[in-house]
Amino acid sequence: MNVSLPVCASGAATSHLPATRLLWMTVAALAAIATQAQAQTQPPADSNPLAALDHGLRPTVIAPGEAVPRWSLTERMRFHKVPGVAVAVLKNGEVVRAVGYGEREAGTQDKVDGDTLFSVGSISKVVTAATTLRLVAAGKLDLDRNVDDYLKRWKLPASEQVPQPRVSLRMLMSHSSGLGVHGFADYQPNEPLPTLVQVLDGQKPAKNEAVRFKTAPGLLNDYSGGGVTVEQAVIEDTTGQPLQQLAEAQVFRPLGMRRSTFESPLSAAHGNIAKAHDGNGAPTALPRGWESFAEAGASGLWTSAHDLGQVVGGLIKSYQGRGDFLPQPLATAMMTEVSPSVFGLGPRLGGTGPGRHFFHLGANESYRALLEGYPETGDGYVILTNGSNGTALAAEIRNALSDAISLGAHPVVRTVAFRAPPSPDYAGRYRLDSAVPMDLRRALADSFDHETIQVNIVGNTVEIALPGQEKPLPLLPLGPAQFVQSGLYSYMFDFRRDASGKVRGVSVSMPEANSVAYYAHE
Template sequence: MTRIAATSGGLAVLLISTSLQAQDAIVARRIAHIEKELLGPVQISGMAFETHTLAERMAEMHIPGISIAVMHKGRIDWAKGYGVASVGGAAVAPETRFQAGSISKPVAALAALRLVEQGKLSLDADINDSLKSWKLPPGEGANTKPVTLRELLTHTGGTTVHGFPGYAAGDDVPTLVQVLNGEKPANTAPIRIEAPPAEKWNYSGGGYTIMQQAMIDASGEDFPTLLEHSVLAPMGMTHSTYHQPLPDQFRAVAAAPNNDKGEPIKGGAHTYPEMAAAGLWTTPSDILLFAREIQTSLNGKSNHVISAKMARAMVTSGLGGWGLGLKIDGSPDNPRFGHGGDNVGFHGLFFAYEKDGEGAVVMTNGDQGPRLVPEIMRTIAMEYKWPDDRVLLRKAVKIDPAILPRYAGTYAWMPKFDMKITLENGRLLLQTVDSEPVARPAHFPQSPLYAEADKKFFLLDSPAEIEIVTNTAGQTEYLLVHEGGQSRKIMRK
């Protein structure tokens, strides 16, 4: 009996070992595919897919370091760092901390919802009922309706201030009340009500800063301490903190920010007193722990922070496709939640599916992260056969080269930026440029335009389609940019 049991046990160990080795081999192949075959959003039908290696793209976009973590079937499948945490410094490791930017918001939202369930905050009462250290001034005219926490969380409170630039090394850092009032040394405008609450979606980091003050007043604790014991510790996010600036003991394991040319930001990471909106230091693996907590809370399997009912409210889509702190998309059958984030010299993105325990997080320490991160996410989605972020196939056609010069010109795209189309060697190229001379010019690449028809073009690095609109004389008047079911007119200058 003992001999049989020993043999049986040995066989079990052997089978487990073999299974783990096979699983490791699968993961290794997936990582290799992602590292070697990054995909842009658009490919040309009938042609081999154009791919790039991760190393090539990091060099091209001057991004010193990247950290990636992927969740599969409810567990972290792999986490890996690439490049360096700082120019000339240590390599990025899975434990390297990055500034999360606006990914700070959903984690802070989770803490606010915990306070709601504890009876310390209300989702639907006037937020001023919870504010003690400061009060939100009433709006003017038609904007006199009280603002609620629910509206602040969903960016429907009508509040001002989109985002925050932070404070460079050596700058005076304002108190939270000074930020709310727009008083020096704050570098942003006062946070006020500018539109009727609950009627329109308008992204507002200012709203989350109001929420931060309400959470401090309701709990009687400083924000980093509140977040540590209410959400970070219960979820096992041991490599995360809302302390601003980052405490000295963590600096050795933190990434340093870099501009769009790969040059270090002078003085290092900016300080963000707007902690709920932009103050989290974290890792991709820790953000996946947050995402997994939402997934398991939804089905009642693990409710370390909030109830299943509150988790469901958090991922229920409202105006603008937003839940309580999270962007909601995907399909009705397979919804997903996520958030992106940008601080000076940092960029990150995460998303996770409600079902099946799938998700991914990518963080970078370079200002061109918004160009590269979607490619990484798309390639991960393709590798794991997730339903979203698929490659678009478009058909390119040949058109009369004699008409191309008519389309070259400069078009007024948005405040501070123009869209410039040039003709070089018989090919149209599109580039975003500064609309007026600046001390630090933007660094955007030229992208070839491919023709779908005489007046319709597409790019390989964007899902947008560009339609040329001409007058009766054949002169170009404006562009129509079609993307995401919407069209935007961009006038020629």
């Protein structure tokens, strides 16, 4: 899953920025979020790692003068209309608790527990990456070899833009391959599933477009479920085994994951399955009660909170050099960003120091999930939900568990009240400066990828209108020229006024991803 906001592309009115100014913009954006993190008062650690779910759920952004709400998980499940949740918590790289809340199916007495199976969407990519890295460790694959050397059923498609494609596993796993197809649609119980080759070529019954190059390899961060499907083809063609069999041997058995599977359609014989629910909390994907996923490596994993916690723990202990799941150098590479991406080899990365973490979101049509691990401290957690509103709920749960860990990775962002009306000259159309290097734009080249943005002043509100979006988004003030728009990720907007008093542009930053872009005022 990817959060998307719009940004602008360079045109005649765009002024190029000197390197010193770019550096200042980056430092300023990071300093702002760091200041807020330091100002936050963390609640005291609790001896019960799940106590925060009784009284600690909260939003990320807090209005001026507002107390931080301390919601319970039960009330927020009702609010978001999510029937079932499973959570695992790790300490020192070990799963210490894995429990369930609510029902596997709304209106029944079928309770969720730590072993209930959930679809986890794109979190599948982390387990696929772990499978790949185990094969690299065994000498069967090379991270930097052209994957066409391994592919048998399908080859990288040449194009006018990429006449001689050369893509490595490192590129595929870090979303820097240049290949398209962000995500995939689910398949309902009565719909046939395409083969892997049909998925790659966009041939029916596949629902996606063909996996083709959008840009040359290695140039930018562009999240690609299509690229991970190519990764799946590589490991299957190299070994002659399907992903389910490979993952069983390379990941599930070594980590003690008794409940996990890439089987699709999932057989009811597995039992204890969380069923799919829509935005109203009603059962969907009937009569079976859950969808299928043709792109196993990208989005097809079924797992439990306990099992997925074992993955987080296995990666942490390998990174720390006290586990043998992966060699420490490979675990370190997995958790090191591949420039210009914000991903390592599979997981996304964020934070600094003890608060540095690897994480991934999962979002199939009726399920939302999140995992996060802290390789320096050994902390971590897994959040699984069986409702299509689960992303917002997972963010609130993440905030509660992050506060309990007290590493400052997801601080409260406190907004301020305007002392005077917002400056009217902020309004206007802005265009992206494409001269800003991709090594600075990073995640914004993917999640904030827009040619232009429009800023409006409506009364005392600053709004940003993004291409293709129905309604403008209100920006919340952090100061007279600094604003935030926040969900799972925070986007900060800094209006830049020059020495002659003119608003020259707005920098857009994503502090937790250390990413910055610049838009010039037209």
